[in-house]
Amino acid sequence: MTHVLQIDFDIDSFVRATLAEDLGSGGDITSLSVIPADARFDGVMQSRDAITVAGLPIAEAFFRALDSNMTIEILVEEGTAVPAGSELMRLSGAARAMLTAERSALNTVQHLSGVATLARTYVDAIAGTGATLLDTRKTIPGLRQLEKYATRMGGATNHRMGLWDAAMIKDNHVAVAGSVEAAVGRAVAAKIENIIVEVDHIDQITPALNAGATHLLCDNMNNDQLHEAVALVGGRVPVEASGGVRLDSIRAIAETGVNFISVGRLTQSAPAADIGLDFAVA
Structure with a gap:
């Protein structure tokens, strides 16, 4: 063998x-x-x-x-x-x-x-929903490749391997850039192919999409908000749920229709x- x-x-x-x-x-x-x-x-x-x-x-x-x-x-x-x-x-x-x-x-x-x-x-908990489990960058320094390998062995899919393979625009980036539109626009101008935008509120979704986001990360939204976000996006880009996801809550999150659910505790805890x-x- x-x-x-x-x-x-x-x-x-x-x-x-x-x-x-x-x-x-x-x-x-x-x-x-x-x-x-x-x-x-x-x-x-x-x-x-x-x-x-x-x-x-x-x-x-x-x-x-x-x-x-x-x-x-x-x-x-x-x-x-x-x-x-x-x-x-x-x-x-x-x-x-x-x-x-x-x-x-x-x-x-x-x-x-x-x-x-x-x-x-976690993968077994969302079986049949169509949602995919993602890991995160919350890994032990120096062991990311090994830990992300291990999540794959458990049936999860790797999110970003590092800061280099996709842009992820978070609230601090938006705060410095001035707005979601400005932050996304600069990433588009830099010809970055994969632009993930973290949104905390439903009213951030349309500006992010209009500016060129290719993936939305809905951070700490409740299930009603996730349902609304999925409906508003209408399949134009993948929708990811993240933040505070637990084993006893992940299936209900998956059933909102999101494409991905990221869970930091896979490697962190x-x-x-x-x-x-x-x-x-x-």
């Missing part, structure tokens, strides 16, 4: 930096002093909860960085929903290497699988998945 992450992220550099942070200048003094150099372990990584899996190939990279000859079998495809007690990976190799890489590997898989699992719960690694002397 081949597992390659198709993401624009330097996994090798990430692994090196993460291990360097953990090892410092003294190395893994516990394993070096307690574990014989020739000792070998067999290990099984398994989920203790029902989760959606993400990040196993990165965990593999951590182990291989310290033991290139380690035998590793990934048992589950990325993005797969598995029940509690599922085996995710089997390993066999140098005991010191396995123990040293364990925490970094688990931290990564626990975090990314936690993000994927939370995304999946996802709890780590409960995943462990159990060892046995080979």
